[in-house]
Amino acid sequence: MPDADQAPRPTFTTREEVMFFDTDCGGVVHNIAYLRMIETCRTKLAASMGMDLKTMAETKLFPVVTRTEINYRRPAKLGDTLVIHGKLAEVQRARFWCEFEMKRESDGELLVTSRQSLSLVQMPEGKPVRLPKEWDW
Template identity: 30%
Template sequence: MNEATTWPFEVGPLDVRDYECDLQGVVNNAVYLNYLEHARHRCLIDLGLDFADLHESGCDLVVTRAEVDYRQPLRSGDQFLVRTRVGRYGKIRFAFDQIILRAADERLMVEARIVGTGILDTDKGRRPGLPQQLEDKLDEADQTSGG
């Protein structure tokens, strides 16, 4: 991710909760995945997509890869922002590029790329793929994000 990246989706400020911190007083590394997931769900909702509707139409979205670079720790009492951009990542995959910033000074705390795909119900069984509705939204988001 570079400085020219635009971040069309933002969640926050959110609060770090005490129970998310380890004995060192910093947010446990696994908790950041929850923060990122919440922001991805909000991003999809903002795009007009709903997990329950996708499931009912025979498509389940799954994460196939998660890359997380931890730059600085968040601590109890911190507030933070999660910024997200989403776009195509090959024919049947999509990627969310995400950053977590401390709200007080917008210092970069985490960078992540989460790659996913859809699993479609077809007359031949379940297979990887994306429904047209999702493809259209991803293409639209990719253009908005400058991808």
């Protein structure tokens, strides 16, 4: 838990409209679409932490998902607008955790929660590296 003197941990919020390609034949969002939306939010969160796509391509240092936990609480449906809130939740020496909440914009209903573990990996070696000191939130 961060001290009172420390800056708050990074957060980022994205919005997604549920499209036809996100749903099954009943108009309900399928699980891979939720993961795509979480990926978008996580990518923007990483960019806000200095790991934008261009920098990653130049440094060959990439955050790699090592575990995903996801809880589907209520279904999203075709035409819903979803608000995805992501945050850096925990930082260890060589691993960090991001957490996500997905809510329907129209009524604020909590639809999905997710937690992901990531490591920074130097490519092309595929070698995990320690997290930057600046991440000591």
